[in-house]
Amino acid sequence: MRMVRQKTEIRKIEKLSARQVTFSKRRRGLFKKAQELSTLCDVDIALIVFSATGKLFHYSPSSMNQVLERHRLQSQNVGDQLQQSSQELQIARRRSAILSKELGERTRELSHLKGEDLQGLDLKELRKLEAIIESRLVAVVKAKGDRMLKEISTLKKREAQLLEENAYLKQQLVIKDISNGQKGIHNQCSHLHSLELTISGLSSIEPHNYNNCSSDTCLKLG
Structure with missing residues (x-):
């Protein structure tokens, strides 16, 4: 066992x-x-x-002394790193506190600009808020005017472009009408010239030829 x-x-x-x-x-x-x-x-x-x-x-x-010295330096480096990390942490905390405070102030200002939470403001603060709103309103009106002027300028350029295109189209239409009119006159002149040739050919036939021809032939010529 x-x-x-x-x-x-x-x-x-x-x-x-x-x-x-x-x-x-x-x-x-x-x-x-x-x-x-x-x-x-x-x-x-x-x-x-x-x-x-x-x-x-x-x-x-x-060597015992060398090992102990390395240990001392290592401990010192670790201590320095810990101290540096502690300082960086404190700086980060202070920055975080400042940013948090600033964020709170901006949030409160935005709320005031919206007309909210005004009960706790005194007369001086209300006047300051009024001045801020008026200055920003002026900036808004100016921006609106600039935008309207820009749009008006764009519309005027478009209007001039459309008028130019309209004048060009009218000119092309007039040229087309003139071309069509000249073609019609040419066709009428050609038709009249053909009629004149026909009439002149008929008038050149002698009268005695009508007497010598048979009735059927005369009818066909007629």
Whole structure:
């Protein structure tokens, strides 16, 4: 039957001699583990141990002073970083408070401009609010006038363009009418010329020819 190993409770050894023996064994084991860790992983290690009687024991594979100096500088750098972070956090908090205050003031001013929450304002504040509204109203009226003038100018340009296009279309229509009229006159002149040729051809036939021809031929000529 396999025996289950019970976990040893870690607590102070009351007997002085047993405590000193355990300290000596565990200290040597601790230093041995530190040496193995330094060799296997190529790291700097510094161990400092004070016994119950105040005796100092230390171990470092390289230089104890160098390791301690690195530790001091590292602690100082960490402290500086923490101090810098703390200062930056304080600055950010102050900026946040200023922005929050400014946002509250702008929100309250906007509410006043809308005519809301005016009960808490005194006469001086109401006059100041009135002056602000009047100045902004002047700016609005000016902007409106500028926009109207711009639209009027655009409409005038469009009107001039339409008048120009209308005049051009009228000119083209007149040219077309004149061209059509000249073509009609030419056709009428050609028709009259054909009639004149026909009449002149008929008038050139001698009278005795009518007497010599047969009745059927004369009828066909007629």
